[in-house]
Amino acid sequence: MLVLSRKKGESIIIQDQIEVTVLAVEGDTVRIGISAPKHIDIFRQEIYASIQEANRESATPLEADIEAFMERLRSAEIKKD
Incomplete structure (x- = not known):
């Protein structure tokens, strides 16, 4: 497993098509946003x-x-x- 540290507003990119962005961190909860092509199920x-x-x-x-x-x-x- 790859483990990365990201701050609010920072992203990671997966294979040029998927972007995962940290939207908010509140206590033990992290809100993330995922941008991916429509044909990829999430x-x-x-x-x-x-x-x-x-x-x-x-x-x-x-x-x-x-x-x-x-x-x-x-x-x-x-x-x-």
């Missing part, structure tokens, strides 16, 4: 983690869902005969 870490978890859950089928699907297929095959 999330707070906890939101990003929540999105990743939801993606994992939706990509992993539940055994009960698979079993129910297989049962419907078997029932359709029996009715068909």
Whole structure:
């Protein structure tokens, strides 16, 4: 991890496209502004983690869902005969 010190109004640049500026420092809270191209998604870490978890859950089928699907297929095959 790169660690930098910045004062209010100072910025860092990431790969010529992203600028992170310190807007305010109040106690333990730092307000930052981020300028980036529209195609770059920017999330707070906890939101990003929540999105990743939801993606994992939706990509992993539940055994009960698979079993129910297989049962419907078997029932359709029996009715068909």
